[in-house]
Amino acid sequence: MRENLHRFFRAARGAGVRVSPAESIDAMRAVAQVGFADRDVLRDTFLLTLAKTQDEKRALGECFDLFFSQPEPQQESAEQNKSDDDSESGANPSADEHGDTAGGAANENIGPLGQMLLSQDRSAISTAIANASGAASLPDIRYFTQRGIFQTRILDAMGIQRLRDDIDEQTTRNPALAERLQEALNGLRGTVRDAVSQALLLYGREEAENLRNEILRNAPLARIEPRQVEQMRALIRQIARRLRERYSKPRKRQRRGHLDVRRTLRRNAAWGGVPFLTAWKRKHRDRPKIVALCDVSGSVARVSDFFLLLIHSLHEVVDDVRSFAFSGHLIEVSDILESNSPEEAMKEIMSKVGFGSSDYGNSFADFEDNWMSAITPQTTVIVLGDARSNNLDPRADILRRIGERSKRLVWLNPEGRMVWGFGDSEMPRYATFCTVVRQCATAQQLERAVSDIVATYQ
Amino acid sequence: MADTRPTASIEAVESGLAAQGYIASRQIATAVYLSQQIEKPILVEGPAGVGKTELAKAIAAWRGMKMIRLQCYEGLDEAKALYEWKYAKQLLYTQILKDKLGEVLGGAQTLAAALDQLHTFGDVFFSKEFVEPRPLLQALEQPAGCVLLIDEIDKSDAEFESLLLEILSDFQVTIPELGTVSAVAPPTVILTSNSERDLGDALKRRCLHLHIGFPEQKLEERIVESRVPGISQNLRKQMVGFIHEIRSLDLKKLPSVSEAIDWARVLVLLQANELDHEIVKDTLNVLLKYEADIEAATPQISSFIAKASRQGVFS
Numbered sequence: 212m213r214e215n216l217h218r219f220f221r222a223a224r225g226a227g228v229r230v231s232p233a234e235s236i237d238a239m240r241a242v243a244q245v246g247f248a249d250r251d252v253l254r255d256t257f258l259l260t261l262a263k264t265q266d267e268k269r270a271l272g273e274c275f276d277l278f279f280s281q282p283e284p285q286q287e288s289a290e291q292n293k294s295d296d297d298s299e300s301g302a303n304p305s306a307d308e309h310g311d312t313a314g315g316a317a318n319e320n321i322g323p324l325g326q327m328l329l330s331q332d333r334s335a336i337s338t339a340i341a342n343a344s345g346a347a348s349l350p351d352i353r354y355f356t357q358r359g360i361f362q363t364r365i366l367d368a369m370g371i372q373r374l375r376d377d378i379d380e381q382t383t384r385n386p387a388l389a390e391r392l393q394e395a396l397n398g399l400r401g402t403v404r405d406a407v408s409q410a411l412l413l414y415g416r417e418e419a420e421n422l423r424n425e426i427l428r429n430a431p432l433a434r435i436e437p438r439q440v441e442q443m444r445a446l447i448r449q450i451a452r453r454l455r456e457r458y459s460k461p462r463k464r465q466r467r468g469h470l471d472v473r474r475t476l477r478r479n480a481a482w483g484g485v486p487f488l489t490a491w492k493r494k495h496r497d498r499p500k501i502v503a504l505c506d507v508s509g510s511v512a513r514v515s516d517f518f519l520l521l522i523h524s525l526h527e528v529v530d531d532v533r534s535f536a537f538s539g540h541l542i543e544v545s546d547i548l549e550s551n552s553p554e555e556a557m558k559e560i561m562s563k564v565g566f567g568s569s570d571y572g573n574s575f576a577d578f579e580d581n582w583m584s585a586i587t588p589q590t591t592v593i594v595l596g597d598a599r600s601n602n603l604d605p606r607a608d609i610l611r612r613i614g615e616r617s618k619r620l621v622w623l624n625p626e627g628r629m630v631w632g633f634g635d636s637e638m639p640r641y642a643t644f645c646t647v648v649r650q651c652a653t654a655q656q657l658e659r660a661v662s663d664i665v666a667t668y669q
Numbered sequence: 670m671a672d673t674r675p676t677a678s679i680e681a682v683e684s685g686l687a688a689q690g691y692i693a694s695r696q697i698a699t700a701v702y703l704s705q706q707i708e709k710p711i712l713v714e715g716p717a718g719v720g721k722t723e724l725a726k727a728i729a730a731w732r733g734m735k736m737i738r739l740q741c742y743e744g745l746d747e748a749k750a751l752y753e754w755k756y757a758k759q760l761l762y763t764q765i766l767k768d769k770l771g772e773v774l775g776g777a778q779t780l781a782a783a784l785d786q787l788h789t790f791g792d793v794f795f796s797k798e799f800v801e802p803r804p805l806l807q808a809l810e811q812p813a814g815c816v817l818l819i820d821e822i823d824k825s826d827a828e829f830e831s832l833l834l835e836i837l838s839d840f841q842v843t844i845p846e847l848g849t850v851s852a853v854a855p856p857t858v859i860l861t862s863n864s865e866r867d868l869g870d871a872l873k874r875r876c877l878h879l880h881i882g883f884p885e886q887k888l889e890e891r892i893v894e895s896r897v898p899g900i901s902q903n904l905r906k907q908m909v910g911f912i913h914e915i916r917s918l919d920l921k922k923l924p925s926v927s928e929a930i931d932w933a934r935v936l937v938l939l940q941a942n943e944l945d946h947e948i949v950k951d952t953l954n955v956l957l958k959y960e961a962d963i964e965a966a967t968p969q970i971s972s973f974i975a976k977a978s979r980q981g982v983f984s
Contacts, residue, residue: 234874237877240707241703255700259879264867485760
């Protein structure tokens with residue numbers, strides 16, 4: 212049973228539940244207390260000891276159901292295994308028994324697998340499959356491309372070669388029996404295929420997902436296919452959640468251990484300077500203040516979706532964010548992003564200012580006229596856009612003033628450095644006034660950029 | 670292995686808690702049972718008002734142990750959670766004992782001799798008498814064991830979590846001047862969290878993780894029954910059904926068990942026999958705590974009451 216528990220832990224890891232050795236020891240101790248008699252209690256026990264978030268609980272619950280729905284190797288599996296091995300080498304009482312119960316007389320010279328199939332002993336077959344899976348180390352399966360090889364390995368371990376020989380032999384001698392064997396073999400193939408698929412589902416899920424996410428993270432946002440957009444959104448949400456976890460911790464922190472002499476003396480003046488009450492130094496930190504300007508014009512339409520999604524998540528991480536969207540002109544969208552779900556907010560913003568042709572000069576002028584006071588020396592200004600201003604006046608002077616007023620001015624450009632300055636791109640002119648200019652074309656770059664910005668306030 | 674025994678003990682936990690007026694689901698009972706058996710703290714997460722703190726109180730009452738509560742907040746540090754030197758007392762004693770010290774050290778000729786003499790007295794001012802035990806140290810010092818409730822751990826700083834690790838895994842703390850203090854009897858530790866921030870893996874690894882969500886309808890009816898005995902069965906069914914309908918709405922703060930109990934009390938006070946539109950509308954502010962939520966729920970009241978009553982007919 213311990214073996215089974217270990218397999219279950221592996222399956223749990225495959226389902227995305229992080230099971231550390233310490234946790235598996237806890238689980239084992241707990242299971243030793245509650246026993247295996249009551250499946251519900253066992254399930255609760257695993258949920259309590261292994262899963263540490265609600266997502267993990269859900270995943271582990273599914274994994275538990277899937278894992279224990281497969282045919283359990285019976286108690287006599289050990290003997291069964293042995294007898295299988297024995298019968299491999301020749302005639303064996305238990306193999307005979309199977310033959311007898313099947314009623315198929317004169318099957319003496321058929322291999323053990325054939326005997327088993329003919330007898331239609333379901334539990335014996337499933338036991339044999341389980342044993343063969345163990346021998347073929349099925350729990351190591353990671354990718355769906357490995358299904359074929361594992362099927363072959365399992366069938367080999369079960370002695371399919373002997374069965375094929377039997378079939379060839381019987382075709383001439385006893386065609387009816389050969390046909391029955393052939394049919395049974397096909398059935399067996401199906402069963403093994405199912406077992407392998409289930410194992411892939413149990414053990415391979417995490418790898419497959421990691422691989423897919425890795426590819427997506429490095430794919431250019433502008434070239435995401437429609438069917439991947441949903442996955443990409445999920446990925447960005449994941450990134451946002453990670454940012455939130457990392458940076459939403461309380462910012463106020465007392466620095467202990469350093470006596471604030473000035474305040475201590477002042478406080479204890481009443482006792483003639485005998486320091487009854489101590490005062491300690493504190494470290495002050497800037498509260499993050501972010502102003503985000505997001506281009507939503509036609510030229511960056513495919514990327515702006517993700518930009519807005521990320522700004523939306525910024526609103527959750529940082530208290531003081533004001534966001535603006537522009538193409539031909541600029542509007543404030545903080546309220547829209549804060550009061551709506553990301554999808555609704557994006558729709559609303561796009562319907563208000565989206566898809567126009569961009570005019571950076573005019574938009575910056577709008578910003579300066581109405582919201583310049585939002586920028587303080589603690590503010591980080593983020594501009595998300597390709598700096599393609601359709602050959603209109605770029606008004607880089609306004610950007611200079613924004614840069615001077617703010618703590619940092621960060622420009623994230625979805626285009627590669629190669630094309631900055633070509634065509635109507637004003638990037639080189641803007642870049643001189645920015646603290647940081649980054650290319651930001653993939654989800655990974657996006658995450659790094661935002662992470663850096665938030666980290667400067669830590 | 671006596672397989673029937675654990676199940677029976679889990680039921681014993683359930684009935685023990687029930688005797689204290691805490692109706693536990695089987696999951697909760699399993700967690701409490703396991704935490705006693707393998708001596709692990711329980712980390713309880715879930716929305717506000719589902720009885721996380723109550724669970725600790727119920728366990729303490731059931732097992733007749735003292736409950737020590739540590740309320741976490743931002744900026745909580747070891748001086749307030751673990752122990753503190755009674756600084757003022759130390760200072761006061763040195764002031765009072767000034768003369769005495771002079772007498773004792775009077776014989777010494779040189780400064781070095783005085784210092785040597787002083788050393789022979791040992792750490793007078795850093796002894797047990799000058800330690801002010803805070804909740805965590807108190808919990809370890811209880812001879813009969815206790816229930817230690819560390820409430821709303823997510824409100825504290827990340828550094829504070831690390832401070833807890835030694836206590837949670839080994840039931841001991843280390844005070845540099847005094848050495849390691851081990852628990853006289855391992856306390857039952859319950860940590861609660863509203864998931865305001867994610868707790869560290871190290872902390873989670875040391876705990877059993879229990880998530881208490883909103884209870885199922887049957888369970889909630891039993892909870893209301895045990896807390897508000899005066900309510901009629903019919904009304905109870907209706908109000909719990911109604912609350913479950915409300916929870917299906919997209920609200921800022923969903924009504925939880927504590928609100929359900931409050932509402933049941935209010936309904937009993939108002940001597941209502943069954944739910945009707947008028948009385949629900951007047952008392953909705955007991956259930957919902959935001960104006961926007963009340964506005965969102967008000968148009969649905971009638972249909973929810975109808976649904977809740979229909980359920981009563983068929984069940």
